[in-house]
Amino acid sequence: MTTSPPATHPNRLPRVRASELVGRGWLNTGGKDVRLADLRGTIVVLDFWTFCCVNCLHVLDELRELEEAHRDELVIIGVHSPKFVHEADPAALAAAVDRYEVHHPVLDDPDLVTWSAYTARAWPTLVVIDPEGYVVAQMAGEGHAHNLEILVSDLAAEHRAKGTLRPAAQGAGPYVPLAPTSGTLRFPAKAIALAGGNFLVADAGHHSLAELLPDGETLVRRIGSGERGLVDGGPDDARFSEPNGLCLVPQELRERLGYDVLVADTVNHALRGVRLADGHVTTVAGNGQQYMVGATDNVLAMPDAGAPEGGAVRQKLSSPWDVAWVEAMGAFVVAMAGNHSLWVFDDEQDSIAVVGGTMNEGLLDGPLAQAWFAQPSGLATGPDGRVWVADSETSALRVVTPVAGSTRGEVGTVVGQGLFDFGHRDGPADQALLQHPLGVAVLPDGSVVVADTYNGALRRYDPVTDSVTTVATGLLEPSGVVVAVEGDRVLLVVVESAAHRLTRVALPATLAGQVLDAGAHRTRRPVTEVGPGELLLDVVFTPAAGQKYDDRYGPSTRLQVSATPPELLLEGAGDGGPLERRLVLNPAIGEGVLHVTAQAASCDADPEIAYPACHLAQQDWGVPVRLVAGGPATLTLPLHG
Structure with missing residues (x-):
């Protein structure tokens, strides 16, 4: 291995002037452009990201503490360089900046101009610029929070001594917060139907769960205080952080387990159990820390003295995105988007462990333990016991055929070409294309409906004809689907995330759909x-x-x-x-x-x-x-x- 020889610090690059920030426009600046000359005298961190990328979302969380600790001497600039076509839509980017609570300026770089100027090759990439306008460090990937803290502290001390650090007056930086929005739901993620017809919604933007009447609009109650955090307790005290997946616990297990709904609490890296009778929330797996692939400390004790004891709550997780009960395995399967794998949670045995995927990101079929996934984000179990997976980064629909009575199985790909190929194309399944799907559900006839998120569509896979059709378009980032049958009609209740609502889509009994071809795309990078x-x-x-x-x-x-x-x-x-x-x-x-x-x-x-x-x-x-x-x-x- 080789390294760049340092001059004064082991992480410094040779002194190179930082390139100007060029793009289509700016967000979080009150409509003003930001120039590097305006930031002279402060330390600047450029965060090259794209909002589909779970690793980029991890880095956003890593940067929050750094941003707070050095707010007078540090400016973070997000440079959004999109992977998918949908991410190049300025309205979609604005929604993502709001959704993920990005509290710093963001440059919209759809043509990868600034990406290319800084020779970025991966999402995420971080570039550090010193107060004199020179690039001093570049790093790719996640897990750099500690190194960044050391580097920023050293730069601040060095340039304070030189007189080249000019701390900004409070509130004088380029960041201008967005006007707050209000509504019953805010970027909802998934939903389930409760007994009696109500819906329980993972209201990710409000960091809580919302129970709605059967009309899908009227709020019955909220579980969670609405503040981001990892706190157990009653509905007014409990805290979540961007919850996504929801799963009803089988009736016969509820009394023994003590909860009725299992929640994938994504940013908390945890699973939470919710008792519907009184809205009480309990952490049942995950210790609130992120599992980092290859780390030697992936199992740690809960940090809080009053935390529950046991194996599952000592285990680090990584952005669990959805959860489903799988009868053949006798356990809950968790879509662990953060490390591209499937896990099995058995609360009666107090255990949670990886069973699917090697944690390599990609599209590879075969035995469950050896397959590759890429941000699995949606799960659904069919009446035949197969588990359907919305594998978002490969724009794929995958299927797991479990071996009854075990945690083994076989993985196959129904739709999808790989990490960089996507589009909106119906027809034979091996030629069909999706764009970053986040949700999946099984219809009464055994066919599968996919929330094709970045195409704003619902797609249906028919295993009998091995083909794909489009059943609805014009939706704003659909991320989950609840299936209901009313007489001879199939009703889909769609979690329309970017529209902050549940939307009903009625299908005829034949479940026929359109055959559309809006073209194929490949990720554009230099x-x-x-x-x-x-x-x-x-x-x-x-x-x-x-x-x-x-x-x-x-x-x-x-x-x-x-x-x-x-x-x-x-x-x-x-x-x-x-x-x-x-x-x-x-x-x-x-x-x-x-x-x-x-x-x-x-x-x-x-x-x-x-x-x-x-x-x-x-x-x-x-x-x-x-x-x-x-x-x-x-x-x-x-x-x-």
Whole structure:
């Protein structure tokens, strides 16, 4: 592994002037443009993100504390560089900035102009600019909060001493908050039907659950105080943080478990149990901390002295997005979007563990434990016991066929091509395309309806004809579907998230739909030209000041490399080893995508510290490459540099 030689700090890059911030417009600035010259004298962190990306959402959460701790000397600028077509819609971006409570200026960069100027290659990427306007660090992925805190503190001290740090007066920064919005629901995520006809809605934007009358509009009660947090208790005291998935507990288990509904409390990295009789909320899995792939401390005790004891509540989770009861497994299956996997929660055994996916992001079928997922975000169980999965980042509909009485199964893909191919196309399932679906439900005839979120549509997969049709369009980010039958009609109650409402869609008994073809798309990112033959892949990582590589439990770094198409890589594919690898690219393949996953663990280096704090940086890249004669023989990716 190689690193950039530092001048005064182990994470500093050579002094390069920061490029101007260029895009279509700005959000959270009161309509004003922001120039780097306006920010001279402050430390600037650029956060390159896209709102579909769960890793980007993790970084938004990581930045909140940094933003608060250094509000007088630090300005964070979000640079939104979209992956999906829908994310390039300025109205959709404005909704996302509101939805995720982004409290700093955001540059709308739909054409990837600023992305290219800073040679970003992955979502998320962070760039640090010092008070004199020079780029001093660039890092990809999540898990950099500690390193950023050290770097920002060091920069502040250095430039305060030089007289080049000019702290802003309170409220004088470029951030202008949006006007608050009100309504019964705010960015609702999922819903379920309760006995008696009421609906329970995961009201993510209000950090609570809302029970509505059968009209889907009238509020009966709210469970949760509405403040972001992880607090158990009664309906007025409990706190959630962007809850998403909801699942009714089987009737025969409710008395033993003590709750009726299981909630995927996404940003809290937890599962919560809700007792409907009095609205009491209990944390049943997750300790409120994020599971980081490859970390050695993924199981920790609950930090609060009064927290419940047990195995499941000691386990770290990562953005659980949905949950479903699976009879064949005798347990709840959790769509763990944050690390691209499926988990099984058994409250009677007080256990929760990964059962599906290797935690590599991608589209790979086969045995459940060896399959690859990409932000699984919606689950539904059919009458035949199969589990349908809305796999959002691959724009795919996946299906798990469980082995009865076990946690094993087989994974297949019904619709979907991979991480970078999407669109709105009906017809034969192997040619159909979706765009970032978040919800799925099974219809009475065994067919499957998909909340095709970024297409604003409902799509239906018919397993008999193995084909896809469109049953509704014009919806605003549908993210969940509740199925009801009224006589000979099938009624779909759609969680129309960006419209802040539940919407009814009536289908005829035949469930017929339109056949539409709105075209196919591929994610647009600048292509990197490299030479054919040998290519040195160098992932740059330097531990933060006062830290060293953590090799107490084995190798401190991990590098995984593959390619699309696989034939692009003649040598160098595989998992493990240092962050530098010799690849051999096939000159007969003109272009493709290199898939790279890197991890690096570091801990406090002071031998006097009995229990050193450890941190894990990780990132997945999909780097489009074009082979050209005489092209560069080195590809450098900054995990942290």
